[in-house]
Amino acid sequence: MASACATSSPLVSAPSACPSKKTSAARFRRRTFSCRATGGGGGGRGNNDGFLWLPRRDVMLSGLSGVAAGLAWYPGLASGADSSSSPCTTADKVNEKILLCADTDKQKPCPLVSPAAPVDFTPEGKVTRVRQPVHLLSREYQEKYKEAVGKMKALPESNPLSFKAQAAIHQAYCDNYYKYHKSSGSTVAKDDPAFDVHYSWIFAPWHRMYIYFYERALGDLIGDKTFALPFWSWDAPAGMVVPALFKEAFANPLYDPNRNTANLNALVDLDYLSHRDAKPIDFKGPKDEKYKELVNKNLCTVYNQQVRKGPESFLGEKFCTAIDGTSGMGSLERMAHTAMHVWVGKAGAKPCDAAAGGVLSHKDNGAFNCNNDMGFLGSVGNDPLFYSHHSNVDRMWHLWSTRMGGGQGITDPDWLDASFVFYDDVKSPRKVRIKFRDVVDTRDLGYTYDPEYDRDLPWLRPKITTLVPHGKDSGGAAARSSAAPPVFPLALTKGQVVEVPAVAVPAREAGKEQLLVIDGIDFDPQANNKFDVAINLPADKALLVGPQYKEYAGSFAVVPGSGAGETRKGKVSLCITDVLYDLDAEDDSTVDVLIVPRTNAKVTINVRPTIKNRK
Structure with missing residues (x-):
């Protein structure tokens, strides 16, 4: 893909290169100030x-087994509650x-x-x-x-x-x-x-x-x-x-x-x-x-x-x-x-x-x-x-x-x-x-x-494009995934895309942004860990996704440290208000979420991704 942003000199005078079906002026305002404090x-x-x-530590493993035991260290998740509703208390x-x-x-x-x-x-x-x-x-x-x-x-x-x-x-x-x-x-x-x-x-x-x-x-x-x-x-x-x-x-x-x-x-x-x-x-x-x-x-x-x-x-x-x-x-x-x-x-x-x-x-x-x-x-x-x-x-x-x-x-x-x-x-x-x-x-x-x-x-002013058509040009519901929902906990494998269809999108509340939350991540802290997250992409296109595409929602990656054989627990919150807007999906009630493993590190995701409103 050729870029309009090759050197620092043309970048100074180049117009915004972030195409959208919305007006460019409105687009720039949203991209610059959306998801701010x-x-x-x-x-x-x-x-x-x-x-x-x-x-x-207020959750004990005794009496739990199987999936419930695996979720015990994620407050609220073993019972199916929203992972975001477990703030620090005691x-x-x-x-x-x-x-x-x-x-x-x-x-x-x-x-x-x-x-x-x-x-x-x-x-x-x-x-x-x-x-x-x-x-x-x-x-x-x-x-x-x-x-x-x-x-x-x-x-x-x-x-x-x-x-x-x-x-x-x-x-x-x-x-x-x-x-x-x-x-x-x-x-x-x-x-x-x-x-x-x-x-x-x-x-x-x-x-x-x-x-x-x-x-x-x-x-x-x-x-x-x-x-x-x-x-x-x-x-x-x-x-x-x-x-x-x-x-x-x-x-x-x-x-x-x-x-x-x-x-x-x-x-x-x-x-x-x-x-x-x-x-x-x-x-x-x-x-x-x-x-x-x-x-x-x-x-x-x-x-x-x-x-x-x-x-x-x-x-x-x-x-x-x-x-x-x-x-x-x-x-x-x-x-x-x-x-x-x-x-x-x-x-x-x-x-x-x-x-x-x-x-x-x-x-x-x-x-x-x-x-x-x-x-x-x-x-x-x-x-x-x-x-x-x-x-x-x-x-x-x-x-x-x-x-x-x-x-x-x-x-x-x-x-x-x-x-x-x-x-x-x-x-x-x-x-x-x-x-x-x-x-x-x-x-x-x-x-x-x-x-x-x-x-x-x-x-x-980067050049951000789409991998596939969206909105009216995409064929509507016919373009959405028909894959069966994956079963969690789920171990990731490099190169094997995980499709999570029909993730509910709550109506955006005034003054709040929409966050895609992937909680319950178990990873090896000594390894090079990385997976990308995309929205509304066919699985056969997901391996191509990256930050230069509008379908890209974010990633999870860590610098290796000590602890081979151990597991650390993680979470990632991705602000997707602009992503939904770019994909003409801001009014959709559900979206398809794709998780794209990029490394051979052992990573397990214990719970289904969710979308929430957050200030």
Whole structure:
């Protein structure tokens, strides 16, 4: 498919290329502001004391068998109730004193501790740092960036702001080293539930905190308070390749040998897990048709990630529990972010051991993982590219909040007052307690993103088409699926499309958006997991679906971590108001939902998808 969005220059002046049977003006208004947050003020603070909330395990397996036992950990589902009607209720309060990191003799990835009590974070008050795209940095700034990272790598490991210590922070919080500590003792127990900052709306603010203190440390090391962490602009054509600054191996502290060499000079694929075995496309420039097709598909991926999504779909579900409960990633985490981790990570070596650059997986009986470094949650912090990658992920949240009508997307006072502790001040490290409410506006952190670079966003005008006719031209009811409903629980198999016919669509309520919810997802957290979701497609066309087509509703994908042989429970909520509108199905009482497995990972869906209204 040739694209009208091949390079950054024609994108500046090109008209909207999202055809619809509705008027183009009405279409643009809906696509830009549909599924936005209804409030941006953060809500009332209420009576709270700065804790996260983790509900107690209140459903027991005893007395259940078969399907009912399999659904016991999904509140309300075993009885056939709507999965969305099971919010957090009974809860234990949790803060950094209850979340404990379990050291191991093999890796010791837990952040260094200090006996001194943490001080409370003080907002900076004014913007002194402007983050810029890596590919546009001046030579002087490139050398400044390398100097700062080089000095961080030269710090003794005992300094909590050393590069190894910084990498250990991500490994600990993001690869299940932290535990929700239930007993009164000072050490964690084997049955203490794992805690993870992924898979929920904690993802965006925690990573913003993390790279904020990383950025501050780099500035301290070179004596420049105006130093800002550059971002890898994979959302624009000119940035859709691993930046050259990170690829030069000689005396370059930004270089990491544990990257996938087959992808280093290729055009990035923001939908990579859908066809990971395909040959990468060389960076040949705007006249190459395959190049233009992939550029457009990448822009469509970012468009779907950023524009169609409300707070629940974009940031993720409310963080309820790490105790065998469901988690819900937002599109910010499971789309381009995940794809770029897997794209950069070194392909798994066989045999996988320390000599092959493998990372010891602490939960897998001494096994090594070779999806390193970016491709494995336990090792991503070892690659300097990770921090510029997450600077762009953070920018996506910033743009969603300020340009997409999302506001803060945060109204829960308990969520706003949740706190974590990080270190600052390289010379005299001290612990700082920072709350989520301190990071919802980048100005409170003293930085912003280059406004001139963001003046024109090419992914607001991708070319999105349909795979098949819809509405009056489709033959009406004759075009709908006649397949028998699948039986759940259902194990997914790569390449085998699952048809779920006649999913009820409730009438859209004023001020609310329509969400397609797939709850009861069991997946292997160590594997590359991905499945796409489409609406109103014949099964024989579903394997072709992707973000460049209007039938595409979204996807589920994760970055691999530790835990082979274990199962994690997940959930995905896809805002489909615009999808139904594009398919002339906004007034239909039912739609056909198709689930398209993309990887060989073991994934089971326990319950039938549902559609609901949600603010």
